[in-house]
Every structure is written in C-alpha cells, then in structure tokens.
Amino acid sequence: MIFDMETLQAQNRYKILTATVTPRPIAWVTTLSAAGVVNAAPFSFFNVMGHEPPTVAIGLLAGTGRFKDTAANILDTGEFVVNLVAERNAEAMNVTCIDAPPEIDELELAGLTPAASQAVRPPRIGESPVSFECRVLASLVTGPRQTAVIGRVVRAHVDDEVILDKERCHIDTERLRLIARMHGSGWYARSTDLFQIDRPTWAAWQQNNIEANPA
Numbered sequence: 001m002i003f004d005m006e007t008l009q010a011q012n013r014y015k016i017l018t019a020t021v022t023p024r025p026i027a028w029v030t031t032l033s034a035a036g037v038v039n040a041a042p043f044s045f046f047n048v049m050g051h052e053p054p055t056v057a058i059g060l061l062a063g064t065g066r067f068k069d070t071a072a073n074i075l076d077t078g079e080f081v082v083n084l085v086a087e088r089n090a091e092a093m094n095v096t097c098i099d100a101p102p103e104i105d106e107l108e109l110a111g112l113t114p115a116a117s118q119a120v121r122p123p124r125i126g127e128s129p130v131s132f133e134c135r136v137l138a139s140l141v142t143g144p145r146q147t148a149v150i151g152r153v154v155r156a157h158v159d160d161e162v163i164l165d166k167e168r169c170h171i172d173t174e175r176l177r178l179i180a181r182m183h184g185s186g187w188y189a190r191s192t193d194l195f196q197i198d199r200p201t202w203a204a205w206q207q208n209n210i211e212a213n214p215a
Contacts, residue, residue, distance in 0.1 A: 018044075023180030023189040027058050028083040028093055030114075031073035032122040033102065038114060040096045040106040040125065041070040042085065044181035054153040056082055056134060062145035069102045074149055078136040079120040082151075083128035087177045087190060092127065094186075119154045129159040129176050 005013055018024075027046035031039050045059030060071035074080045085093050095110035107114050113126030117133045124131040134151030141147050164170040173191075180189045 018181075019183040022182050023191075024182075025178070025180055026085045026093070027056070028085050028089070028096070028125060028128060029058065029070050029074070030081045030083060030107070030122045030125060031070050031079070032077065033069070033073050034076060035103075037103055038105045038107055038123060039069040039073055039102070040110075040112070041068050042093050042097060042181075043070075046082070049150065054132075054156075055137060055150055056132065056153060057148060057150050058082075059142075060147045060149060069100075071147070072102075073122075074136065075139060075147065077121070079122055080134050080136075080151060081117055081120065081122050081124050082132040082134060082153075083125040084130040084176070085179050086129050087179050089125075089127055090179055090188065117155065124157060129162060129178075131157040133157075 003012075003016055005016070008016075024044040025046055027043045029041060029043055033039060043058050043060065045061065047057060049055040049057045058074075060068070060074065062068075062071075070080075092110040092112055096106040096112075098106065098109065100106060100109065107123075107125065114123035115126040115131075117124055117131075120133045120135065124133070132153045133155035134153055137150045137152045139147055139149045158171060159176075162172045162175045164172050174194070176191075178191050180191065181187075182189050
C-alpha cells in the first residue's frame with residue numbers, strides 16, 4: 001500500500017507516522033513564561049541529534065488553534081528543560097497533557113516537584129530520573145501549525161542511583177525504566193524487552209568470508 005503523503009488529510013498523515021515510527025522517546029518539557037509561570041507538557045516528536053555539541057530536537061505541534069503553552073515559551077525565551085519519563089512518572093506525565101490555560105502550572109496540578117536548574121531559568125521535574133537543561137540553537141517553521149526546535153544541552157542531571165561509574169559516565173540504563181510513546185490514543189511502551197546484536201566490522205566480515213569460502 002502506498003500513501004500519498006502530499007494529498008492525505010493532516011489527521012491521516014499523523015496516524016501513519018505515529019503508528020509506524022515507534023517507540024518514540026518522550027521529552028517531558030518544562031519552561032518558564034515571561035510572566036514567571038512554569039509550564040510542562042510531553043512531546044513525542046523528539047530525539048537526540050548529536051553530541052558535538054550535544055543537541056536535541058523537538059517537533060512542536062499546534063493544538064486546537066494554538067501552540068501548547070510550553071512550545072510558545074520555548075520560542076519566546078529560548079530556554080527549556082527536557083525531562084525523561086520513567087514508568088513511575090506515567091500518570092503524572094499524563095496529567096500534564098491537559099489543555100489548561102496559560103496561567104496554570106501543570107507541575108502543581110500533577111503534584112510534581114520543581115527543582116532548580118543550574119544554567120537555565122526553567123525548573124527541572126524533581127521526580128524525573130534524567131533532565132537536560134537546554135538553550136535553543138535554532139528553530140525552523142516546517143508548516144503553518146508546526147515548528148522544529150533544536151536545543152543545545154548545557155547540563156545533564158542523572159539520578160545518582162543509576163550511576164555505575166561516574167568517571168567513565170556509565171549509566172544503568174535498564175534501571176531508568178523509561179517509557180516511550182506508541183500508536184493511537186494513550187498507548188505507551190516499556191523499555192524492558194531487550195536484545196543485543198554486535199556491530200559488524202569490515203575486517204571481521206572479510207575474515208568470515210575467507211573462512212566460509214577457502215581457496
């Protein structure tokens with residue numbers, strides 16, 4: 001089946017993308033408005049883009065007629081914090097999806113704890129196991145109702161309990177128990193069913209071919 005993504009209605013393009021590009025990591029973003037109001041909301045059009053410098057990208061989609069307050073704050077102030085979502089945070093994260101007016105602090109609504117950041121004004125979410133303080137590097141309007149933001153990570157906060165070796169920056173990723181966004185309305189995935197495949201090297205590949213096909 002071939003879908004012409006240029007002629008489909010927007011809601012059907014969304015269905016195809018979100019039903020196939022899975023699982024998607026969740027950026028649980030906290031921002032601070034110009035008036036000093038904290039906002040929080042999850043975004044699943046998100047990923048890390050590189051490490052020199054460390055960068056993340058978030059797709060900000062407009063809701064019913066306007067961007068989420070969190071997205072508007074990012075564009076207005078140039079600062080945000082990406083908090084990752086552990087399974088224990090799922091219910092609180094879902095509360096912050098609410099379509100509350102701009103003056104409402106979603107962290108307070110969800111019973112979450114704001115924690116001071118070090119290099120940016122917006123707070124971290126104290127209950128999140130990983131938080132990245134970010135400054136906007138660039139933003140690109142990709143459509144009338146969407147904008148892509150690239151942020152530079154200036155500080156990374158990781159729960160002490162999952163640090164295996166501080167000097168070597170080794171982290172017990174499985175203990176983070178992060179969740180990811182899936183398809184449809186309200187579906188998520190746990191990061192517990194893992195498998196490992198070693199990356200091939202060209203030298204080993206050539207050697208295997210020689211051993212499999214001796215002269």
